[in-house]
Amino acid sequence: MVLWGCIKVGIFISDDLSFTSRNDLTQQNSIESVFIEIILPNSSQHIVIGVVYRPPSGKTSNFYEHVSTILSKVSAEQKYCYMLGDYNINLLNKSTIDFLNLMDSYGFYPTIDRPTRVSKDSASLIDNIFTNVALPGNGSSMLAGVFFTDLSDHFPIFLNINLSVQVSSRKSKIPFRNFSQKNKLKFVNQISNVDWYHVLTETDTDTSYNHFINTFTSIHDQCFPFMQKSGKSHKSNGSPWITPGILNSIKSKNKLYKKYLRKPSSENKTSYNKYRNKLNHVLRISKRKFYHDEFSDNKNDIKGTWKIINSILGKKKNNHSLPETFFNNDEIVTGASSVANHFNKYFTDLGPSLARNCHSSSPADEYMGANNPVSFLAHHSHMAR
Numbered sequence: 001m002v003l004w005g006c007i008k009v010g011i012f013i014s015d016d017l018s019f020t021s022r023n024d025l026t027q028q029n030s031i032e033s034v035f036i037e038i039i040l041p042n043s044s045q046h047i048v049i050g051v052v053y054r055p056p057s058g059k060t061s062n063f064y065e066h067v068s069t070i071l072s073k074v075s076a077e078q079k080y081c082y083m084l085g086d087y088n089i090n091l092l093n094k095s096t097i098d099f100l101n102l103m104d105s106y107g108f109y110p111t112i113d114r115p116t117r118v119s120k121d122s123a124s125l126i127d128n129i130f131t132n133v134a135l136p137g138n139g140s141s142m143l144a145g146v147f148f149t150d151l152s153d154h155f156p157i158f159l160n161i162n163l164s165v166q167v168s169s170r171k172s173k174i175p176f177r178n179f180s181q182k183n184k185l186k187f188v189n190q191i192s193n194v195d196w197y198h199v200l201t202e203t204d205t206d207t208s209y210n211h212f213i214n215t216f217t218s219i220h221d222q223c224f225p226f227m228q229k230s231g232k233s234h235k236s237n238g239s240p241w242i243t244p245g246i247l248n249s250i251k252s253k254n255k256l257y258k259k260y261l262r263k264p265s266s267e268n269k270t271s272y273n274k275y276r277n278k279l280n281h282v283l284r285i286s287k288r289k290f291y292h293d294e295f296s297d298n299k300n301d302i303k304g305t306w307k308i309i310n311s312i313l314g315k316k317k318n319n320h321s322l323p324e325t326f327f328n329n330d331e332i333v334t335g336a337s338s339v340a341n342h343f344n345k346y347f348t349d350l351g352p353s354l355a356r357n358c359h360s361s362s363p364a365d366e367y368m369g370a371n372n373p374v375s376f377l378a379h380h381s382h383m384a385r
Contacts, residue, residue, distance in 0.1 A: 008032040009051040009085070021226075025050060025070050031063055033085075035070075048074055052085030060089070064102055071106040074132075082159065083108070083130045090124040107132040111144035116155045118261050129159045148258040150276070177224040185332060187223035194219070241290035242283070249279050 009032050013019055018039045025035035025048070035050035050070070054063050074081045089096050091110060103109065108130040115123035129144060143160040194215060202208035242250075253275050260268040291308065298304035333342050 008053050009034050011036060011049065011051055013038075022048060022050075025073060031055075031058065031066055033070075037079075046079050048077075048079050048081040050081070050083045050085075052083060052087065054086070054088050056088045058088075060099070063087075064099070068102060068106075071103070071108065075106050080133050081108075081131065082133075082161075084128075084157075084159075086127050086154065088126050090126055091128065092123070092125045103130055111142065111159055112146060112157050114146045116146060116157060117153060118155070119153075120264050127154055127157050129157060131159075148261060149254055150257050176227060178227050179224055183223050187219065190219045190223060191216075239287075241286045243286065246279075246282065246286060249282065253279050 011034060013036070019036045020039070022035035022037050026033055032053040032055075033050055035048060038047045038049060040047065052067075070083075071081075087099070089099050091100065092115065100110075109132075110128045110130055112125065112128045115125050116127040117124045131142075133142075141162045145158055147156040147158065149156065196212075196215075199208050199212045199215075202211060253272070256268070256272040256275050260272045291312065294308050295305065298308060328342050328346075333339055
């Protein structure tokens, strides 16, 4: 599994799927988005998948413009596309008809028709999955819906697609960027030599930002090129302290939450809160007991004990290696022997170099007071009554 995305949006992609990044569709101005193109195994069919987030404070006119640019490119390529996201546009309101008309003009329609954010006094449909794939046909089928859960103030949405293709069992190639120390130094040197005149003198902020981001992205992609590595399957046991009984209790809690959403009465809210609090208490006890037993089983194994501690802290084993290069003033030092000699010279000269920089106009004994030639000794005494 590989995570592809930026700050606020991302896509988890199975290791069995080959994909390419669609940077030409990605927008980072009034929206946050990331797009990829999946190449289906044993098929010539390509599918474009994107995730979009529109901040609530963003102008809808700018958002419509960026979405139109994205969809026009996809439509010109005549490829299937699924665009997921939090649009912060409530499709339950009639005022959002402009957004639906825009999507419909490119052949895209929403697959979610239930509220995705529900409070005691309101319900809104602001999360959705749009697609241009017509149903039924082409040997494909879809199942879309909403998960009623209290994990977030937004309900998770899903779209299950059956494309009737066999996924290859061979390990796929996963793209990644090469952030080696050599490439980092190359990036620093190229960024330092950029003439930012057009960025600093441009009066229009949007144009200035575009100049900056285009230059920065170009150098970034050149210095940190994509490479490929073999995909590995990762099996996760989730949270081992969650027993089948606790899983059933979680399902019961979700049913109570769903009942409360359908009928937000004080009685249903109280029932849900009591069950949720009791379940959280059971989860804490189960987790505490699990780690207590783990530490007991490894009480004579210091390596196993630290492995448990690091798993709790979320620490992973790091393979530390010596740096291939480093800066010595304005000089780039390379080579194992030269690096070792420069490190040695730096630390052996550290004391003398500090001493040379400590200038004193007077000797230290001038700050000391004169010697006192007279000494005295106090004896214990008793006060006479």
